[in-house]
Amino acid sequence: MPATDALSRTFAALADPTRRAMLAQLAAGPASVTDLAAPHAMSRPAISQHLKVLRDAGLVTQSAQAQWRTNALQPEPLDDASAWVAEQRAIWSTRFDRLDETLARLQAQDPMPDAVQEDDR
Template sequence: MPVLDDQLTTTFAALADPIRRAILARLTRGEATVGQLAEPFDVSLPAISKHVKVLQKAGLIEQTRRAQWRSCRLRPEPLRDVVSWMALYRDFLGDSVERLDQYLSDLQNGETP
């Protein structure tokens, strides 16, 4: 099965790494420099810079430059696309949970499902 090179695929690939997810979580509180983003991690600054580049390529963050400082900030659009995609499965997941709940209820009541 070929891998699709679309925005959603790129976004999910970027979100697959826990450090990148933590960087995004930090940026929900406001802009930060790469150095500030690196503080909680026991990895090198170049490694954090690589994570930032992956997030930039996915469109999840953007960098701004003020004098010699570069700040990163969250871009919500790709995350909205993920939420929209997941909404397609909301009914299915809801039905599955309801069916499981009914099955467990039947078992508790001694009924044969």
């Protein structure tokens, strides 16, 4: 089932190493399909399919001048993905801090018997 929300489309597009490499190329500036295809050992239709996924995710725009098509990076979806990751990191950091506090409190209340501690070493 294809991703329907913007964040899912962004992560789906980022899941492929070829597409990530294309985005890295485009971070240096706009590029033609030929320029984007150069470092990859794949057919032109395969490159075009990767670009379609990136365009559908809103990560790349394509403009045409005469017969030339130029692709450019659109970083806004990456900002949204980065914000989501930061939010998840904060949530899990808080949860792990609470777990550490709970474990420390439990260990202080009920230390393990000496025999068990020596077996674990």
